[in-house]
Amino acid sequence: MHALLERLPGLDGLEVLPLELPDGEAAKTADVAVRAWEALGAAGFTRSDAVVTLGGGATTDMGGFVAATWLRGVRVVHVPTTVLGMVDAAVGGKTGMNTGAGKNLVGAFHEPAGVLCDLALLDTLPRAELVSGLAEVVKCGFIADPSILDLVEAEPAAALDPASPVLRELVERAVRVKAEVVSGDLRETGGDGSGHPGREALNYGHTLAHAIERSTGYAVRHGEAVAIGMVFVAELARLAGRLDDATAARHARTLDLVGLPTRWQGAPFDELLALMRVDKKSRGSLLRFVVLDALARPSILAGPDEHLLREAYAALAP
Ligand SMILES: NC(=O)c1ccc[n+]([C@@H]2O[C@H](COP(=O)([O-])OP(=O)(O)OC[C@H]3O[C@@H](n4cnc5c(N)ncnc54)[C@H](O)[C@@H]3O)[C@@H](O)[C@H]2O)c1
Ligand SMILES: O=C(O)C(=O)C[C@@H](O)[C@H](O)[C@H](O)COP(=O)(O)O
Numbered sequence: 001m002h003a004l005l006e007r008l009p010g011l012d013g014l015e016v017l018p019l020e021l022p023d024g025e026a027a028k029t030a031d032v033a034v035r036a037w038e039a040l041g042a043a044g045f046t047r048s049d050a051v052v053t054l055g056g057g058a059t060t061d062m063g064g065f066v067a068a069t070w071l072r073g074v075r076v077v078h079v080p081t082t083v084l085g086m087v088d089a090a091v092g093g094k095t096g097m098n099t100g101a102g103k104n105l106v107g108a109f110h111e112p113a114g115v116l117c118d119l120a121l122l123d124t125l126p127r128a129e130l131v132s133g134l135a136e137v138v139k140c141g142f143i144a145d146p147s148i149l150d151l152v153e154a155e156p157a158a159a160l161d162p163a164s165p166v167l168r169e170l171v172e173r174a175v176r177v178k179a180e181v182v183s184g185d186l187r188e189t190g191g192d193g194s195g196h197p198g199r200e201a202l203n204y205g206h207t208l209a210h211a212i213e214r215s216t217g218y219a220v221r222h223g224e225a226v227a228i229g230m231v232f233v234a235e236l237a238r239l240a241g242r243l244d245d246a247t248a249a250r251h252a253r254t255l256d257l258v259g260l261p262t263r264w265q266g267a268p269f270d271e272l273l274a275l276m277r278v279d280k281k282s283r284g285s286l287l288r289f290v291v292l293d294a295l296a297r298p299s300i301l302a303g304p305d306e307h308l309l310r311e312a313y314a315a316l317a318p
């Protein structure tokens with residue numbers, strides 16, 4: 001990775017301070033943030049310097065958080081090396097880390113000065129990580145751009161091939177969805193009164209997903225958990241009379257095509273319910289879910305009956 005960092009355009013003649021983070025979610029802890037701050041302090045890192053992150057979403061989240069907090073904010077440029085990082089984590093300025101209570105509970109909004117997306121970096125990415133990243137792409141299809149779903153359904157193998165124009169188009173379309181949603185509601189303060197939930201729409205499937213990740217000690221990849229979470233919330237919306245049967249069923253069908261998990265019964269529902277209560281969309285004891293009223297029409301379902309939640313969870317059984 002160091003060699004790659006030194007080859008980045010524009011770094012010639014600049015002093016580079018390499019800082020390695022632990023792999024995956026292990027990067028997103030308070031201890032790692034402290035270590036990074038101490039390293040910046042020792043190197044005399046000032047406001048004319050910039051953080052460059054090089055890695056997947058865990059790296060861009062933590063690197064972005066360190067940049068957001070060091071000297072109350074220095075510039076950050078993200079160079080994502082996973083599909084998930086390219087289409088989601090590096091874009092839009094959410095940064096953060098986990099605590100004992102749950103996923104991403106500490107963080108800051110800190111827009112990157114730039115994002116450099118080079119699909120050639122995906123050549124070494126393990127297939128399971130490519131698959132995981134596609135969950136956020138499919139999410140963008142359901143909440144905003146259904147042509148993403150058509151593309152994935154027509155050519156699922158090409159959707160997983162970094163050399164294919166299909167994956168390139170999917171990445172471009174997903175980034176466009178994210179950038180458009182974020183530019184309307186950078187700090188997730190809410191929709192524009194039209195019923196669209198604003199930035200919260202990007203959290204589609206994430207309420208259960210984050211609970212699953214936490215309950216397994218992050219053994220389930222983020223994208224895998226989001227896939228399960230989307231199937232759950234589609235069924236919840238169907239049971240609540242908000243979403244038609246065909247669109248609800250399309251979730252598992254499309255996600256299955258690219259090898260994402262759509263079934264789950266890994267933890268008792270009561271444990272997941274407790275974990276879902278710390279979700280950032282909650283207001284007091286009121287649980288709030290992003291649901292679809294129709295394809296590409298996201299909205300909020302607040303305080304659904306617990307029996308609906310249990311029924312939707314039971315429907316995930318293998
Ligand atoms: N800030 C946001 O808006 C946002 C959005 C979505 C997800 N996220 C966060 O992103 C994280 C998930 O990101 P991820 O899926 O990229 O996981 P990750 O960062 O854990 O990377 C997955 C694995 O791929 C390896 N890897 C990365 N690039 C590689 C490459 N080019 N070749 C070979 N191996 C490579 C990593 O070392 C790691 O083992 C989660 O913590 C999630 O919460 C944040
Ligand atoms: O950018 C957003 O907003 C998102 O919700 C994108 C999600 O895919 C991403 O996983 C995000 O980190 C989740 O945010 P959180 O606020 O629920 O921690």
Ligand SMILES: [Zn+2]
Nearest residue numbers: 136206222226
């Ligand atoms: Zn996500």
